Amino acid sequence: MQFRSTETYVAPPDLTVAVNAAVALERPLLVKGEPGTGKTELARQVAASLGLEMVEWNIKSTTKAQQGLYEYDAVSRLRDSQLGDERVNDVKNYIRKGKLWQAFEADRKIVLLIDEIDKADIEFPNDLLQELDKMEFHVYETGETIRAAHRPVVIITSNNEKELPDAFLRRCFFHYIRFPDAEVMKQIVSVHFPDIKDRLLAEALTQFYEIRETPGLKKKPSTSEVLDWLKLLLAEDLDPEDLRREGANLLPKLHGALLKNEQDVHLFERLAFMARRQGR
Template identity: 70%
Template sequence: MLAEEIAASLGMPIIPWHIKSTTKAQQGLYEYDAVSRLRDSQLGDDKVHDIANYIEKGKLWDAFDADNKVVLLIDEIDKADIEFPNDLLLELDKMEFFVYETGEIVKAKVRPIVVITSNNEKELPDAFLRRCFFHYIQFPDRETMKEIVDVHYPDIKKDLVKEAMEIFFDVRKVPGLKKKPSTSELIDWLKLLMADDIPDEILTNRDTSKAIPPLYGALVKNEQDVQLLERLAFMNRRQASGNNSGGPG
């Protein structure tokens, strides 16, 4: 969202490059389709004489080739392998790269604004980070989260949001969770609560330390975390039961 906001506020187009685990740095520059060229040569196609016909431009090429300043979003860079950031160091530093097949140098006509996002799933190389201006986006507080929910579900019942958010933030505070529920999990969970027409009373004053939330599968996406919540709930219920049954000797 940060890149989109920058682009919108500055009136610039955005070029998004969404990174996957299989993405290679070279794909951001260009890809040469040698197989298609070989096939066309066997078929006698005249376009084989121009190798540029078999080069597919990547997102960096698009950004460098733009006549006006653009925002280049490299989204979730930590999904790729550990060498991915280093493989882009020179190109992002110099704002140019060499195309071996054609012998041309692609230089940025206008230096783009490059926004790189990471979920901290992997540590990024120090050499790469030294070239970055780091900005950490804090997790939304309750008021901001309510505004986010209102954007997604403007007609949702206020009591449902209030009680659901109490549970959501309680779950996030549980020590030892491997994956704390995020904003997207809250949005999905609320959608399920509305779809199942869960009464507000089921959520009201619900003690998450003694019972896991309804439809918890939308909130907790790690098996160990589910077991942790179940174990904590069981232990707290047993302790509460022992306290209630105890008396003077």
């Protein structure tokens, strides 16, 4: 099973090596990188490239590790017992399978995505150590042990909002997705917009990387945001000349696709003001 770039996803060589190494080692692949660099999409493309189904577990700040295994609905069982429902005689009727259980009981190898693990409580990764290492867990209410029939390909993403425990990191193969340079970005854009004109793309990417490198920028625009921007430029049928920024007009055309907070908009407005003063 070898992962490689697909028709809709450009994977740099180092990312391809990381995915295939994690698959060969049968260890979770921990992927970090700026938001918008394709971490979540990677799991979908790995599944597509390897011809596997995918189970996706999106982590929130309130998510507990136990929810990934199963949840026992004691309240519903109590209510049904009061109503004389015969379902109460089988505790399995009140157990909801979590995403790990679904992945473990699959009849063939699948891809399991644990998305944005750093959003959860700091103890969340530690609570999954044994389950991800041994690929099994115990259901106390029924006394059964759930074991993975086929070890899934586990991909875990993190935006680096919290430090992950060392014990958890030791069990993972790690890869940091670097922001793509201009040449790789051209390949990514060509996948999404194969008919875009070279001059327009060159001007747009020049401006995009200049914006990213502007000192004091609070949120750098990401890959997904430049794709949205290019889609708008094509929809407006703009020429490279229409994108040129001069003097008082340092904000890019349709800048709302790239700049996502008022501080960054004000930054470019201040730069334009300074440029006007210097030009007097």
